Amino acid sequence: xxxxxxxxxxxxxxxxxxxxxxxxxxxxxxxxxxxxxxxxxxxxxxxxxxxxxxxxxxxxxxxxxxxxxxxxxxxxxxxxxxxxxxxxxxxxxxxxxxxxxxxxxxxxxxxxxxxxxxxxxxxxxxxxxxxxxxxxxxxxxxxxxxxxxxxxxxxxxxxxxxxxxxxxxxxxxxxxxxxxxxxxxxxxxxxxxxxxxxxxxxxxxxxxxxxxxxxxxxxxxxxxxxxxxxxxxxxxxxxxxxxxxxxxxx
Numbered sequence: 001x002x003x004x005x006x007x008x009x010x011x012x013x014x015x016x017x018x019x020x021x022x023x024x025x026x027x028x029x030x031x032x033x034x035x036x037x038x039x040x041x042x043x044x045x046x047x048x049x050x051x052x053x054x055x056x057x058x059x060x061x062x063x064x065x066x067x068x069x070x071x072x073x074x075x076x077x078x079x080x081x082x083x084x085x086x087x088x089x090x091x092x093x094x095x096x097x098x099x100x101x102x103x104x105x106x107x108x109x110x111x112x113x114x115x116x117x118x119x120x121x122x123x124x125x126x127x128x129x130x131x132x133x134x135x136x137x138x139x140x141x142x143x144x145x146x147x148x149x150x151x152x153x154x155x156x157x158x159x160x161x162x163x164x165x166x167x168x169x170x171x172x173x174x175x176x177x178x179x180x181x182x183x184x185x186x187x188x189x190x191x192x193x194x195x196x197x198x199x200x201x202x203x204x205x206x207x208x209x210x211x212x213x214x215x216x217x218x219x220x221x222x223x224x225x226x227x228x229x230x231x232x233x234x235x236x237x238x239x240x241x242x243x244x245x246x247x248x249x250x
Contacts, residue, residue, distance in 0.1 A: 006118065007059040009177030012214035014038065014068055014111070016233030026064045035230040037218040039069025041109045044227045047071055049104060051097050052113040053079050053088035070111070074100060087123035090116040090153035098160050106166055107225070116153070119180070121146040143182045158199070171224045172199045173217060198238065200224060212238055 008019035010026055014037045019025045031039065038048040049072045056062030056075040065073045074097075076084045083092035093114060101110050116123055121142040154174065161167040176195040196212055198220065215235030222229055223237035 006177045009214055013217045016215050016218040016235040024059055027060050031067045035232055036068040037221060038109060040230055042069050047104045047108040050111045053084050053093050053115050054086060086115060088115040089123060090114050090150050094153055094157035102164060116146060117150045124149050139182055143180060169201050171201055
């Protein structure tokens with residue numbers, strides 16, 4: 001992230017452009033001068049939805065998401081109990097999100113922003129019975145317990161998607177926005193290796209060891225969907241051979 005913190009992951013992921021150093025780029029961006037991924041997909045017949053258990057005013061997502069082309073934004077008011085709010089649990093959020101996805105017309109694009117893997121890492125079941133070294137610092141123990149629940153929730157959500165009819169035609173892309181910084185402080189200008197995993201609906205004969213960034217998510221999505229790539233995007237599709245392009249905000 002840069003000037004927009006966690007929300008900066010959405011700039012390259014949804015526009016294939018770099019975030020800003022001063023503030024969240026999605027707040028001041030003019031979508032009419034860009035080609036956001038949700039709008040591009042909707043122009044090719046896709047229903048589009050964003051889901052986030054936090055309040056819609058956070059990072060002005062309630063205003064920016066419709067301008068990016070999302071047909072619907074399900075926020076805190078659309079979720080119940082432990083699925084809503086800053087301390088939302090991923091398993092509850094996914095359990096309530098899955099029927100929302102199943103009600104969408106096909107094809108669709110869903111952008112889910114979760115909360116549990118974000119600090120302060122106190123929203124976990126302390127009685128879960130995980131065997132964690134008691135000599136670790138408290139925040140480390142909380143982090144490990146939280147991430148164990150996040151891993152289980154992601155596995156359950158993926159399995160739930162694959163168990164549906166539409167899930168057999170769905171690509172799942174998982175990415176994060178920044179490191180936890182639980183143990184070693186990371187200089188804000190250092191490159192940060194983060195999670196990026198792509199699971200297509202069927203096996204693909206693609207292998208690459210090149211560097212990838214959030215800029216490559218949108219080009220990869222349209223490639224998987226068989227939709228032409230619009231001009232102006234900086235990233236490269238990760239399901240195509242070649243060296244690709246690495247762009248950093250220096």
